[in-house]
Amino acid sequence: MKFLPLGGAGDIGASCYYVEAASTGIVLDCGMHPRKTGIDAMPRFDLLAERPVDAALVTHAHQDHLDALPFLVQAAPHVRIVTTPQTRALAELTLHNAAGILREQYADDPTITPYSHQEIDLLVQSMEWRAYTERFDIAGYRHQGREPVKASFHDAGHILGSSSVLLQHDGHTVFFTGDINLSSQQLLVGCTLPEGPVDTVVLECTHGATNSVTLPPWGVEAKRLAKEANAVFGRAGSVLIPVFALGKMQEMLATVFALMRKGSLPEVPVYTAGLGKKICMVYDKNRFVVPVANPDIELLELPQRNIFDVQRPEDYFRSPCIVLAASGMVVERTTSFGLTRRWLQQKGSAIFTVGYMDPNTPGYRLVSARRGMSICLTDTLPPQSVECDIIPFRFSAHSRREELLSIVDRLSPSRVVLVHGDEPAIHWMGRAILERHPAMKVHTAEVGKEIHLS
Numbered sequence: 001m002k003f004l005p006l007g008g009a010g011d012i013g014a015s016c017y018y019v020e021a022a023s024t025g026i027v028l029d030c031g032m033h034p035r036k037t038g039i040d041a042m043p044r045f046d047l048l049a050e051r052p053v054d055a056a057l058v059t060h061a062h063q064d065h066l067d068a069l070p071f072l073v074q075a076a077p078h079v080r081i082v083t084t085p086q087t088r089a090l091a092e093l094t095l096h097n098a099a100g101i102l103r104e105q106y107a108d109d110p111t112i113t114p115y116s117h118q119e120i121d122l123l124v125q126s127m128e129w130r131a132y133t134e135r136f137d138i139a140g141y142r143h144q145g146r147e148p149v150k151a152s153f154h155d156a157g158h159i160l161g162s163s164s165v166l167l168q169h170d171g172h173t174v175f176f177t178g179d180i181n182l183s184s185q186q187l188l189v190g191c192t193l194p195e196g197p198v199d200t201v202v203l204e205c206t207h208g209a210t211n212s213v214t215l216p217p218w219g220v221e222a223k224r225l226a227k228e229a230n231a232v233f234g235r236a237g238s239v240l241i242p243v244f245a246l247g248k249m250q251e252m253l254a255t256v257f258a259l260m261r262k263g264s265l266p267e268v269p270v271y272t273a274g275l276g277k278k279i280c281m282v283y284d285k286n287r288f289v290v291p292v293a294n295p296d297i298e299l300l301e302l303p304q305r306n307i308f309d310v311q312r313p314e315d316y317f318r319s320p321c322i323v324l325a326a327s328g329m330v331v332e333r334t335t336s337f338g339l340t341r342r343w344l345q346q347k348g349s350a351i352f353t354v355g356y357m358d359p360n361t362p363g364y365r366l367v368s369a370r371r372g373m374s375i376c377l378t379d380t381l382p383p384q385s386v387e388c389d390i391i392p393f394r395f396s397a398h399s400r401r402e403e404l405l406s407i408v409d410r411l412s413p414s415r416v417v418l419v420h421g422d423e424p425a426i427h428w429m430g431r432a433i434l435e436r437h438p439a440m441k442v443h444t445a446e447v448g449k450e451i452h453l454s
């Protein structure tokens with residue numbers, strides 16, 4: 001078995017890996033880098049030129065794991081795509097959304113042919129789906145009667161439908177974590193690890209360099225959110241929460257309403273809109289199908305107003321309200337970007353950030369600013385004084401680094417490949433694993449550098 005990173009090795013973004021066993025080629029995830037453009041945002045498909053590409057397994061529907069899939073299909077139209085039923089349903093929404101954005105972004109870029117809505121429809125129709133733990137065979141057309149690769153998805157607890165992948169061939173077992181969360185969120189429960197021995201773990205390292213003190217349990221952070229929101233409402237202000245449309249929006253919506261039900265928050269109007277709301281429907285439909293903390297929560301039954309029905313931004317400040325708007329990192333030309341600019345002018349109100357902010361995004365500049373300072377959300381915008389409060393929270397959908405270590409402890413592989421983390425994160429994880437398991441082989445993944453697993 002051979003493992004070749006095509007993207008997302010020493011970085012968070014464009015997650016894409018290739019495994020070859022018995023002349024069968026399997027692509028694991030096929031993401032686009034959210035903050036790069038053109039060909040730089042894509043996985044290195046050129047490295048597949050002389051290799052078989054038979055199947056693509058998609059762990060979840062986040063952009064950095066899914067959005068390059070239509071480009072893989074352009075290059076290898078015969079590829080068999082397999083994912084969970086929930087990821088398939090979410091991919092239909094998110095890929096159509098991405099198609100519109102890509103058309104605008106790449107109108108003048110000769111290196112990329114943006115995909116059409118029709119291509120997405122065909123792609124989604126061709127996607128096979130398998131429930132968690134269901135085993136299936138993958139045999140490429142060149143495997144010539146040899147034993148096929150056995151594969152299965154396992155609940156990764158990250159977003160709806162997210163999975164880790166177990167691959168088995170010729171006595172060797174590889175566990176690819178994908179984005180994985182051991183702890184429960186408001187809606188989703190923590191991941192389920194597979195039974196039995198594993199030889200190689202390919203481990204995501206998102207929080208490898210993050211001190212876990214800064215990542216408190218969900219419930220603790222929810223209590224703090226209620227306290228801070230009550231202070232804002234007490235001075236007649238309103239709260240803006242920038243969220244990712246997939247995952248964070250649904251979890252934060254459920255968190256806000258859970259706090260209201262408990263009486264920890266007053267029942268102020270809650271505003272949502274767009275893709276995030278459509279995604280809520282997929283969460284609702286699957287609440288009895290996959291493990292969730294509370295299947296009685298039906299997101300679209302919770303009373304919400306539509307952001308797009310608000311005529312003038314001033315209307316948000318007539319009386320206290322909560323607005324959940326995408327994007328989570330306050331990227332330019334999104335709803336949360338426009339609302340952030342307006343919120344910054346508003347004394348008494350507050351912006352609550354709830355997740356990680358990439359240093360190259362307006363969200364990062366926002367999270368570093370405080371009332372009384374001045375802020376440039378982008379290099380091209382003039383400075384703006386900060387009149388509202390900016391309060392950072394951390395509601396994480398990824399495992400803390402000690403939890404990642406506990407995955408290695410439990411599966412006890414002979415080899416670990418570290419992926420999906422920046423350099424300090426990978427470095428911390430590598431050192432910590434070797435301190436606990438000196439005999440383990442630990443690899444740092446590098447794009448284009450093949451690792452022989454068996």
Ligand SMILES: [Zn+2]
Nearest residue numbers: 060062158179
């Ligand atoms: Zn993810």
